[in-house]
Amino acid sequence: MESLMTIDQNALKREVARAALAYVEDGRILGVGTGSTVDCFIDLLPEIREKIPACVSSSERSTKRLEALGFKVLDMNEVDEIGVYVDGADEIDPSFAMVKGGGGALTREKIVASISHRFVCIADQSKKVEVLGKFPLPVEVIPMAARAVKAKLETLGATVKLRDFVTDNGCSILDASGLSIKDARALEDEINAWPGVVTVGLFANRGADVLLLGTAEGVKTFER
Numbered sequence: 001m002e003s004l005m006t007i008d009q010n011a012l013k014r015e016v017a018r019a020a021l022a023y024v025e026d027g028r029i030l031g032v033g034t035g036s037t038v039d040c041f042i043d044l045l046p047e048i049r050e051k052i053p054a055c056v057s058s059s060e061r062s063t064k065r066l067e068a069l070g071f072k073v074l075d076m077n078e079v080d081e082i083g084v085y086v087d088g089a090d091e092i093d094p095s096f097a098m099v100k101g102g103g104g105a106l107t108r109e110k111i112v113a114s115i116s117h118r119f120v121c122i123a124d125q126s127k128k129v130e131v132l133g134k135f136p137l138p139v140e141v142i143p144m145a146a147r148a149v150k151a152k153l154e155t156l157g158a159t160v161k162l163r164d165f166v167t168d169n170g171c172s173i174l175d176a177s178g179l180s181i182k183d184a185r186a187l188e189d190e191i192n193a194w195p196g197v198v199t200v201g202l203f204a205n206r207g208a209d210v211l212l213l214g215t216a217e218g219v220k221t222f223e224r
């Protein structure tokens, strides 16, 4: 039963990945996110190779995958702007605010998204929620700040675990469960301001512009 559910979810990921190809702008640098849904997207990019002069990627994982397929991946510091950024999410709410970072790439994702004109979120139906916070909120921290930031998250009512993981930036991740996220923008600003926080995995101030949602009835498109 479990494997059947997995197969279905993967099929939904492939469908939304295919739908995102239509959003890639001809001749503009493409921003590429990270995760299993984005892996499906990357694997389809050779079909539109001639439209993509180069990419900027949000992780070493995606960079490797893109380069293996023959795509040029630019350093962020070589680029002023990006047309479309395609990335997944762990949760997305009706205002297009997201929780991201399940794969640990949240900081680079936020940086690439910040210079992108359009953020296209690709996700299967399990990611769409009314209120953010069921998925543990990732917070990337400088390693020496892990204990202090954990304590601050606990004062907000979270149960916090240090992930056994080192990010592409050489930092640590705290996963905060049980937060009641009423005002995602305010919480994003608050946590980002704590000493030692690199970034929080809330993407509310710069949320998605388009959501391509894989459902049992096909891909549904939401735009704001």
Ligand SMILES: O=C[C@H](O)[C@H](O)[C@H](O)COP(=O)(O)O
Pocket (backbone or CB within 6 Å): 033, 034, 035, 036, 037, 038, 087, 088, 089, 090, 099, 100, 101, 102, 103, 104, 105, 106, 109
């Ligand atoms: O750090 C990882 C990213 O934020 C991913 O976009 C997010 O975790 C969703 O990944 P997936 O497509 O594997 O569910």
